[in-house]
Amino acid sequence: MRYVYAVDIGGTFIKYSFFQEDGTLLEKWQRPTNPKHAVSPVLADIALVILDHMDAANLSKEQIVGIGMGIPGVVDASEQVLVAPNLDWHNVDVRTRLSGLVQIPVYLLNDANAAALGESVYGGGKGYASMVLMTLGTGVGGGVVLNGRVITGFGGAAGELGHLCVNEQETIPCNCGLYGCLEQYASATGIVNSYRTATNQGISGTLSLDQPITAKDVVEAYQAGDEAAKHALDRFGYYMGKACAMIACVISPEVVVLGGGVSAAGELLLPLVEQYYQQFAFSACRGTKFVLATLGNDAGMYGCAAHVLGHL
């Protein structure tokens, strides 16, 4: 049996996972990210953690297929880090540097793409030839996987699904500077904003807006029959359905997987998205299926492992 390490670099913590080559997750743990964030100490820390783990488990280098790393930034098709803003990394050859330290092959991909690949190979998208992951959290991210391979796109910019323009009448700018991005309606923040907009328009709502509310509050209010929540989630479904119809015109995925924190309310949200998708989709694309992600926060780890194993 051979093994794979997956490493997910965040600004605060680095998450590690240890997989069997059949994709079984054996172990996971995390360590604080070196607070300096500089490339050398961060990579030295990772090398130490992995070499220590191999020692403890009595593993030789030959038994490790590779290390898959998820990077919170832009990774190009040759697996170079172009930029990772939270770490202040620019044009870093992480592959060569880390593999030089551990003498094990290193493979890189963007963290959102890693999550997409993980859900495609081991999660909600398993068994489908083509899939799109929409990650609905504070923002909206995503990834496109065709025949088991992540589409990175020119400049590593494929899968920026949160910035599909779905509402050209929007007058409030998105964080990206554009107007009417999907993220403005389908993220957790977007759902709360839609709720506020609805009550401002005079639609009755039961949530007190004097204190901060969350997307979860809106979902619970919806279930209790709140009119403004109904409006906000209908708006969510409308723009999600519309965005998925746009995606379908380009690549016609066999399945769309909804992940991220917002998808915790997935059983409720999925029918809303599907209903509007059927309304907006081009006829030949209407067979696309919609399912929920199943790997939660481990999706990226599974994707890193799948990425390594894809090189076998």
Added chain:
Amino acid sequence: MRYVYAVDIGGTFIKYSFFQEDGTLLEKWQRPTNPKHAVSPVLADIALVILDHMDAANLSKEQIVGIGMGIPGVVDASEQVLVAPNLDWHNVDVRTRLSGLVQIPVYLLNDANAAALGESVYGGGKGYASMVLMTLGTGVGGGVVLNGRVITGFGGAAGELGHLCVNEQETIPCNCGLYGCLEQYASATGIVNSYRTATNQGISGTLSLDQPITAKDVVEAYQAGDEAAKHALDRFGYYMGKACAMIACVISPEVVVLGGGVSAAGELLLPLVEQYYQQFAFSACRGTKFVLATLGNDAGMYGCAAHVLGHL
């Protein structure tokens, strides 16, 4: 030297091309399509034409890499014809049937995808890792090529770029039944319609609308300073730029190639599309290049040849 045949099936004519395996087009000709359109006589005709040509050129079966066929309909990932409306073909295994007749491997793809692959390998998209062809004619079609492979999508429905919704305020339906499709503004018909709309809105135009006008007339009027034509082509650029920004969020192509009849005015249209693309594109995608198709009506033939040679 080995050779490839490309066969492009239309409702009225079948076009044949004969390529060297290095992609050089040696010969092309056409024959009327069997008026019955039924599968058996059409395939028997094609087999005869190819076997006759091989005889005349004194070629053995071993010298032919394969026959690439462009189908005006839906071809799935396993290269089966799901439906070809103009020929009234449904669920036909053209590959097995034609290769049975000629004892040469047969490869199939949709005709729009064939044109995209042709432009990608031999035309305007040559040298780019990822490209999108937008074919601007009576309608708007397209194709997506990533790393030399056409993306067919679920149900063969990828690359339906003419049906991206770019204007949710549209009240006139597209031929497909949806509203605000790119095709409604960027096809030849769409440009003429925009011209009519502009004059109806009181924008001055020099073209007489008592008789039929063409997109070419609108382009010529634009060059002569016609205000309504300026409006129509600005609208073309606006919606094309917007659609390309949507496509970029999904796959971030390195290059967008404009083809089809409308692109004859490409030198004039390209800057309009690029200007609006820069306005609408997500920041990471703004490096996408825009170029014109170079293979004209032969793009599909080149794509069929490339598809065969991709199996070498």
